[in-house]
Amino acid sequence: MTRTTSHRVRAVALGAAGAMALAGTVALAGPAAAAPGGSKACEKKQVNDTVAELTECVTLNGVMEHLEAFQAIADAPENAGTRASGTPGFTASADYVEKRLRRAGWEVSRQQFDFPFFQLRSSSFSRVAPTATTYQVGTDYVPMTYTASGTVDDRAVTPVDIDSTTSGCETEDFTGFAAGTVALVQRGTCPFGLKAGNAAAAGASAVVVFNNAEGPLNGTLGAPGVTIPVVGVPTTLGRDLATAGTTIDLAVDSTSEIRQTENVVAELPGSTSDNVVMAGAHLDSVPEGPGINDNGSGSAALIEVAENMAKVDLPNTVRFAWWGAEELGLLGSNHYVASLTPEQREDIGLYLNFDMVGSPNFARLIYDGDLSAFPAPPGVPVPEGSDQIEYVFEDFYEEQQLFYEGTEFSGRSDYQAFILAGIPSGGLFTGAEDIKQPYQAEAYGGEAGVAYDPNYHQVGDDITNLDPEALDQNSDAIAYAVLTLGYDSQRVNGVVGKPVPGGTFEGDPAAREYRLSAAQPNGGGGLHAGHDHEHGEQV
Incomplete structure (x- = not known):
């Protein structure tokens, strides 16, 4: 306030x-x-x-x-x-x-x-081609809560219906998807977990979700179960990764289980x-x-x-x-x-x-x-x-x-x-x-x-x-x-x-003599808004 x-x-x-x-x-x-x-x-x-x-x-x-x-x-x-x-x-x-x-x-x-249960121990993310670039966790990318562990080396990025608000929400979006590549999808319409699950079923080695609004994307898959690494990135970086010939390295070390x-x-x-x-x-x-x-x-x-x-x-x-x-x-x-x-x-x-x-x-x-x-x-x-x-x-x-x-x-x-x-x-x-x-x-x-x-x-x-x-x-x-x-x-x-x-x-x-007439913003407690509360339904 x-x-x-x-x-x-x-x-x-x-x-x-x-x-x-x-x-x-x-x-x-x-x-x-x-x-x-x-x-x-x-x-x-x-x-x-x-x-x-x-x-x-x-x-x-x-x-x-x-x-x-x-x-x-x-x-x-x-x-x-x-x-x-x-x-x-x-x-x-x-x-x-x-x-x-x-x-x-x-x-x-x-x-x-x-x-x-979810615990993230470490992660790294970089572009190999066309221009080598190392990305910083927390600003350039954020591993999603409940992401699986995994490593991909010099893998091609495959955009998946990224100009649609339903990108990755339907299995048909992955028709002809090149197995082993990294799926690039846009945030919107359906939960991140559904997008990632569809990508994994199509043979994707990892998923990158880019934001449909300004700023980093802190997301959650909702629960354990997705079997490949999933990270969120800002809009501009997501669009850059859609460039033809882009390949990336991505590594996530995490535990995601019941x-x-x-x-x-x-x-x-x-x-x-x-x-x-x-x-x-x-x-x-x-x-x-x-x-x-x-x-x-x-x-x-x-x-x-x-x-x-x-x-x-x-x-x-x-x-x-x-x-x-x-x-x-x-x-x-x-x-x-x-x-x-x-x-x-x-x-x-x-x-x-x-x-x-x-x-x-x-x-x-x-x-x-x-x-x-x-x-x-x-x-x-x-x-x-x-x-x-x-x-x-x-x-x-x-x-x-x-x-x-x-x-x-x-x-x-x-x-x-x-x-x-x-x-x-x-x-x-x-x-x-x-x-x-x-x-x-x-x-x-x-x-x-x-x-x-x-x-x-x-x-x-x-x-x-x-x-x-x-x-x-x-x-x-x-x-x-x-x-x-x-x-x-x-x-x-x-x-x-x-x-x-x-x-x-x-x-x-x-x-009251000692009550201060000013209010503390953003509430109290140990739980704070972040990827544990952002489920991706927003568009």
Whole structure:
């Protein structure tokens, strides 16, 4: 969303107050006062049933203990630096979550499901004739998601009905096709997977799809199954490759197959089972790295909160989930919600999502449940009660005198399945690849003009890729919200419980002092628009 002049003035006006507030803030469990580990420091406590007790026991060091375990899992030689779904590193991460939660006393289950696995290790692409040219991945070409491995050397390019919007969509397009050559097709009308499948059936050694609009073509074949390499290129390059006598070299090293992964679900039964307070974080990383901020941070914070509230006697049942295959299209959370009966979906009173809560150049972002900063996603109304979830997190930040702002429900993280099911949702996010603005640097610290997480979806998302202040504050915010709503969700869905011991803040949403009047564009979460969401149906 474009930031208006009045928003900028408001942000600047808050600058002086912000400096004073930040200087005077006393965190509930700040880094300097962190105990040697949340669960260890509080293991003699039988119950942490007040806000003060729970946030005292949920410590930065306790969260870091779990993040160090995730880093060690990724670093193990057999895990090759990743915790992606479908790899041994993810299974080891799920084992760790189950072990910690069972030991704390939670009821734990693991929900397995099949999913399409894809990993690209390397690629190269060049023109041999008529003019030797080496192309750069990411700008000149992009291997499509679910492309097969393969190598072609000095193979001729055969254009396939490239002046038609249905290029490659019909088997008749390949009549007379020279087997062993590379098929060149234009994007449009039908999915990329259909074009590639038709080309493979005609004997093509590879497929190059060129865009029908300006810019690179990031595409997906939709699922494993295509048996030859497939890449996307911009329009101009595609037209150049149609020149008579063109030959190319193309090599792709990838894995594309159906694998199995799982969700880990833990439950703390309350007095009633038909008003479940649910919170989730995706457990998987991308294949490129260990995923310590994305999303070890949300996963570790949930473990730490769970371990320290395991003996609380709550009116509402609390259910935590660590999702699999989020990075491949929100698959775990979608599978979970789809597997529920209508009665089971009705029993979920609300959902809280925590995806990246320790970004190194962070902003404090709360999903915009009252739609005051962003409109509802097209065709997806935000369920009633989501505004009150936003206010619960605002209550916490206001009490701590910490600036915060809204972030849109963009469909880029696991709350999406719950919103589509009509379940009130909310959560926290500290930013991914988008750029931090000057007003945000003034309010939160950090550096304007730099991404919230410069190592987002890269090998550098490791144990050093965190801001301890954000991670500590947000872990306490998670503890506060889960405990408060576990006692009483009336403000969200009308189901009366009892007040959380220690009280709730419940300030007037219209009188917020620390809410920034500026909006964070492009949404929150680990899943981002790219070739996983571009299926080629567009023309």
